Amino acid sequence: MTTINCKEIAANIRKGLGEKVSSLTEKYGEKPFLEIVQVGAHPSSVSYVKSIERTCDNMGVNHRLSIYDENISEEELVKVIETLNSDDSVHGVIIQYPLPQHLDQDRIANTLSPDKDVDCVNSTNLGKLFMGVKGIVPCTPKGMMRILEESGVDLVGKEVVVVGNGRTVGKPISQLLLHSGATVTVCHVQTKDLKKHVKEADVVICAAGKAGLVTGDMVKDGVVVVDAAINVIGDKIVGDADFEEVSKKASLITPVPGGVGTTTNAMLIENLLELFVSHKEK
Amino acid sequence: MTTINCKEIAANIRKGLGEKVSSLTEKYGEKPFLEIVQVGAHPSSVSYVKSIERTCDNMGVNHRLSIYDENISEEELVKVIETLNSDDSVHGVIIQYPLPQHLDQDRIANTLSPDKDVDCVNSTNLGKLFMGVKGIVPCTPKGMMRILEESGVDLVGKEVVVVGNGRTVGKPISQLLLHSGATVTVCHVQTKDLKKHVKEADVVICAAGKAGLVTGDMVKDGVVVVDAAINVIGDKIVGDADFEEVSKKASLITPVPGGVGTTTNAMLIENLLELFVSHKEK
Structure with a gap:
């Protein structure tokens, strides 16, 4: 098992972005x-x-x-x-x-x-995302896709289960995964047999916001788990996956905290630069 | 097996709409x-x-x-x-x-x-559909949902497989099904084992545009099949499902031709009336 070093991924992205900010500031x-x-x-x-x-x-x-x-x-x-x-x-x-x-x-x-919508909350931007048109992508799912990419996970033809169909993560990432060639199953609170779906998945996306929802016995050996949930349990922050048990079977897993969340702000800056350039080139 | 009488469903919808047109014309x-x-x-x-x-x-x-x-x-x-x-x-x-x-x-x-977009092609309307906000729905998937509703298919917790991820049918209907409480798997040209997914489905949505893609051995007994594809093979029009074989196992199935397509225009009028009323009540 390898815990994905999201902090390092985020640091590298920020480094590149810092250089890009300098050059754009100079240019414009x-x-x-x-x-x-x-x-x-x-x-x-x-x-x-x-x-x-x-x-x-x-x-x-x-x-x-x-x-x-x-x-x-x-x-x-x-x-x-x-x-x-x-x-x-x-x-x-x-x-x-x-x-x-x-x-x-x-x-x-x-x-x-839509031209200033840095976190993709406007319906016009969300409609473009939905249809696979190039444009702004919400920060958290954008960071999750980057984590998968940087970890060398090829999504084409992969079986992916997204647990949670919320607006912020579940919905947008399902579309991004589909556009990357994955076969995507979206599970949610009304899903009858979550385990059956998770058991078949090459990649599991946790976005339900329910601690301990994905347990070790639910995943297959070698699964990749990206956990976007932030659940506060007492004085601890945990994801949806039972990290200790799931990580024993996963080939790759993001930690919580220090996982997906570490990339979100970098994606915000990346989106801002995209809007900044569009604005300047208009 | 029952072939869903889509023509009758469409005729009933049109009857109701005709009355609505009269009353709205009088009102405004x-x-x-x-x-x-x-x-x-x-x-x-x-x-x-x-x-x-x-x-x-x-x-x-x-x-x-x-x-x-x-x-x-x-x-x-x-x-x-x-x-x-x-x-x-x-x-x-x-x-x-x-x-x-x-x-x-x-x-x-x-x-x-977006206020005149009767077939929901504008990104703003598609973004609202994607997020589950009430509004205009594209005519073909809207008709398919009506067919399921009129046929008494309760979608909550059902396993639904959508074959095809196109803009006109696959993408929008996946969202409508999710909003109806179904667990939805979207399969497409890059899906590795279509049969495995279709075999588990309570409801199969055909929207790939490939004749004979869904065969009798791929579906489970009692499956519900809604086939939105229109494939021209020689002088015949067929859907994606092999109707003769699949219908032997299906509990409900839409025919092609004379199926989904029969409801599309009625949905167009329904959408037009919705836009007409919004316009008048503004």
Whole structure:
């Protein structure tokens, strides 16, 4: 068994990106600029925002965090987004989810211009991803695909089971895997025999958010496991796979923590640079 | 074995829609209006257009066929679509695909306003479908879901195999099936062991466009087969499933011809009415 060294993969990606930021900054005479929109102070947002700011600083990317009152009206937030859409100095916008309950998340996501949608939350960008049209890809699944690629996993004709059909990971990665030539089965909470499917899989993607869902007896020998889940159990963070047992049978497995999550911010910068270049070349 | 009477299902849907057209026409003092955009004279377009016009006439829906020269430039066609977008008397637009090769199909599809996109070709509408947000659904997969529903097939927890990952049928129906609670495996040309997957399926969706791809020995007893393929073999039209052999084992199966295709135009009218009402209630 080999635990995939995601931290090293992420460090290498960041190194390349840092160089790219320098050369693009020189080329266009301007640094890429990321706007972070936060509403209220959801604990998961606060820690994620800090890590984004740190990554931006390390990469030489300009950024601004704008925090809005948790009682902001939907119309006000729509106006905020529209102002950012038309602001030429802003190249990418990431909205922190979840938003407070009184706000329509879909409406806010679809107000953001597809040209500044650095985490691919806008329906237009998601529709392109769905149809296999080149464009922005959500950061977490993009990082997962990169981890598979860097680990030398050829997906063509592989049997892949995606556990979880959520918007952030399960749905987009299923499409990315299909576009890479894998045969993909999507399992979810209504799946009757998860074990039967997982047992047949060459690659298992964990994206359900349920600790201990994938156990050692469910996987076949030599399986590749990419675990995107982040479950907080007491003072520990674990994925969906029972790492200790599953890793005994896996040929490759990502750890949690220190796995998939380590690549997410690098993908955010990669997407920002893509939007920055499109903006400049328009 | 029961061959699903798709013609009867379609006739019942059309009956309901005809009544709905009447009541909406009375309510809004205007008939729904469908614009059909055809470029050149691709044989499959010509026959499909005729069937759309006939359906519109039977339903009491206004329609106009605009045929453009096959050498029309992309910029000219974009202008045509933009004019239709801003024309308040047009409630839905269907563009006949395939377009001539020199035209960028994605650009044309994404020029069409999501609010007039009666066959769900625009990325914004496809992105909503992908994320499970209520909205327009492409006509053929919408009809297939209706056939399953009218046939009393409960999809929750069912094992469904979709054969084919194309944009028109395979991709959208996979998402609709997932949203209905099915466990979905998408197989395609790179799938190594199609038989193994089909053999386990409670429901098989044929959308590959390859005659004889699904044979009798590949399916399990009692399987439900919905065959959306239209393959022309000599002077016969057949689906992907070997109907004679597969039907011996299937509990329910759609015929080809006279199957899925019979519902497509009814779904087009259903979508048009949805867009018409949204337009009027705006």
